[in-house]
Amino acid sequence: MNSRITTSTRNLTTGCLCFGAAAVLMVPFPATAAGNGNPMHGSFFWVVIWVVVLLVAIFLGYLRQNRMVHRKTAELRRELFERQMAEKELLAADHKLRQSLAEKESLLKEIHHRVKNNLQIVSSLLYLQEDYMKDAKGVEILRESQNRVKSMALIHEQLYGTADLAKIDFGRYVQGLAANLFDAYGIDPARIRLNVRADDIALGVDMAVPCGLIINELVSNALKHAFLPDASGTIDIVIRTRDTGRIEIEVADDGVGLVEPPADVEKKSLGLRLIDTLTTQMDGTLAIKTENGTRFSITLNAPERPQKEF
Amino acid sequence: MALSRKTPRTLCVTSGKGGVGKTSFTVNFAIALTRNDNRVLVVDGDMGLANVDVLLRLSVKSNIRDMLESGADPRQSLIFARPNLAILPGSSGVPEMVSLGEKQQERLAGFIKDVSSDFDYVIIDTAAGIGASVLWYNRFSDHNIFILSPDPTSMTDAYALIKLLSRDHGINRFNLVLNFVRGVREGNHTVDTIKRVTQRFLNLELSHLGSIPEDKAVRQAVLDQVPFIEQTPGSKAARAVHDLAERIHKLI
Numbered sequence: 001m002n003s004r005i006t007t008s009t010r011n012l013t014t015g016c017l018c019f020g021a022a023a024v025l026m027v028p029f030p031a032t033a034a035g036n037g038n039p040m041h042g043s044f045f046w047v048v049i050w051v052v053v054l055l056v057a058i059f060l061g062y063l064r065q066n067r068m069v070h071r072k073t074a075e076l077r078r079e080l081f082e083r084q085m086a087e088k089e090l091l092a093a094d095h096k097l098r099q100s101l102a103e104k105e106s107l108l109k110e111i112h113h114r115v116k117n118n119l120q121i122v123s124s125l126l127y128l129q130e131d132y133m134k135d136a137k138g139v140e141i142l143r144e145s146q147n148r149v150k151s152m153a154l155i156h157e158q159l160y161g162t163a164d165l166a167k168i169d170f171g172r173y174v175q176g177l178a179a180n181l182f183d184a185y186g187i188d189p190a191r192i193r194l195n196v197r198a199d200d201i202a203l204g205v206d207m208a209v210p211c212g213l214i215i216n217e218l219v220s221n222a223l224k225h226a227f228l229p230d231a232s233g234t235i236d237i238v239i240r241t242r243d244t245g246r247i248e249i250e251v252a253d254d255g256v257g258l259v260e261p262p263a264d265v266e267k268k269s270l271g272l273r274l275i276d277t278l279t280t281q282m283d284g285t286l287a288i289k290t291e292n293g294t295r296f297s298i299t300l301n302a303p304e305r306p307q308k309e310f
Numbered sequence: 311m312a313l314s315r316k317t318p319r320t321l322c323v324t325s326g327k328g329g330v331g332k333t334s335f336t337v338n339f340a341i342a343l344t345r346n347d348n349r350v351l352v353v354d355g356d357m358g359l360a361n362v363d364v365l366l367r368l369s370v371k372s373n374i375r376d377m378l379e380s381g382a383d384p385r386q387s388l389i390f391a392r393p394n395l396a397i398l399p400g401s402s403g404v405p406e407m408v409s410l411g412e413k414q415q416e417r418l419a420g421f422i423k424d425v426s427s428d429f430d431y432v433i434i435d436t437a438a439g440i441g442a443s444v445l446w447y448n449r450f451s452d453h454n455i456f457i458l459s460p461d462p463t464s465m466t467d468a469y470a471l472i473k474l475l476s477r478d479h480g481i482n483r484f485n486l487v488l489n490f491v492r493g494v495r496e497g498n499h500t501v502d503t504i505k506r507v508t509q510r511f512l513n514l515e516l517s518h519l520g521s522i523p524e525d526k527a528v529r530q531a532v533l534d535q536v537p538f539i540e541q542t543p544g545s546k547a548a549r550a551v552h553d554l555a556e557r558i559h560k561l562i
Contacts, residue, residue: 078499078502086510086511
């Protein structure tokens with residue numbers, strides 16, 4: 001309100017000044033104003049009047065523009081300040097989110113570490129129990145159980161050791177898993193060669209654990225039964241993605257071949273039952289070929305388009 | 311001075327940024343409040359670089375540091391600068407006083423409560439920044455007065471302190487006093503800007519108590535170590551501080 005009054009007063013003052021200036025200019029030309037003087041003087045008078053009017057208009061325009069510039073500058077300053085504050089707030093929120101994410105990642109790593117440790121303890125307990133087992137079959141069952149537990153522990157070990165806590169590099173995992181099994185069964189890698197070929201596949205824990213158990217059973221089975229005691233051979237593990245988005249896991253050996261597995265579920269070994277059950281659970285299909293050894297081929301639905309995220 | 315057992319009203323003068331005129335405002339505002347026969351205690355809460363005594367040309371014998379460290383009597387530390395105006399001086403050049411521990415804070419609270427029972431108003435002049443003592447004084451006080459200048463850095467620092475106090479210390483009422491204002495338009499613009507930002511990001515409404523215009527008399531008074539409200543009572547700044555004192559006295 002005050003500023004409006006001030007502006008009106010200023011305009012009025014300017015108007016009065018202009019009127020005064022015009023009046024002063026008219027004083028030397030009273031005759032011209034009355035129409036009795038030299039016509040040349042009359043034109044000069046009107047030129048002066050127009051010049052004065054023009055100058056006044058320019059002056060008023062300048063005042064108006066100046067006021068507008070001030071107002072706009074103030075608005076821009078306010079906007080700039082608000083933007084700066086918004087930026088600060090965003091940075092603070094971003095920092096907070098990053099901090100929270102880091103805390104959660106750290107917590108998740110700790111959980112994976114503990115799960116792995118606990119699974120290793122279970123595996124060690126099974127190992128200790130072997131000493132109290134007189135029956136060779138019983139010892140073998142305990143050892144197989146150890147390997148199954150270890151295959152799961154390896155997943156958690158790999159998860160807390162990498163940057164991505166949600167996905168596991170499945171190729172690397174399978175390499176480690178097979179090496180563990182070779183070690184557990186005391187196999188000389190020079191006698192039975194291992195070839196692992198894997199596409200870049202990153203799997204979540206939900207899928208990596210059953211897939212790991214399946215491969216554990218297939219490789220264990222090959223190491224135990226495919227090769228005669230002194231015979232050499234090769235185990236191939238191939239993991240690839242299909243265009244359909246499905247994952248194919250293939251475990252093949254060039255050993256003595258497979259005796260036809262019993263059709264009755266109850267009569268199957270635990271390993272084969274596990275493979276059947278886990279494949280069905282993941283909506284997969286199992287195919288077995290027994291030419292030049294044994295080739296297990298399992299095709300599974302990937303939960304999402306498989307890709308490596310590093 | 312007659313003793314009064316009425317609970318004094320505690321006001322904390324704060325800003326975030328330094329150099330916006332907190333101490334000068336505190337001293338002159340306190341003097342303005344005494345005009346209504348109010349008894350006013352000014353606590354120099356700038357624990358590291360106190361200078362209320364400098365502005366009033368006072369000779370300090372013991373200060374808050376002596377009270378806390380040597381157990382000096384708080385009443386003995388008070389300096390009566392004017393008939394109804396007492397000063398509790400702060401310490402200067404003592405870094406460890408800037409961040410008081412919890413026990414020291416409790417003791418200081420006890421001292422201030424003890425001496426303030428004789429007064430109607432306790433005005434605390436805080437340090438600049440967001441140090442522990444600044445936050446504590448803000449929590450300790452019943453009301454706060456944020457001094458800010460139209461300078462964007464002053465607004466930014468005030469906003470940062472307001473955010474900290476509202477988010478971490480449960481303070482939701484903030485009162486603004488603008489200092490060094492050149493014209494009504496600039497004052498309104500500054501208030502609008504800070505209000506819009508706090509409303510948008512903190513969902514807080516600020517209360518604008520008034521503005522003190524830029525005045526050469528203020529600078530001269532600081533150089534002369536005399537409160538401008540006494541040196542040039544008719545100056546624009548002095549009149550504005552009187553108006554503010556009247557308004558705040560009625561409000562609280």
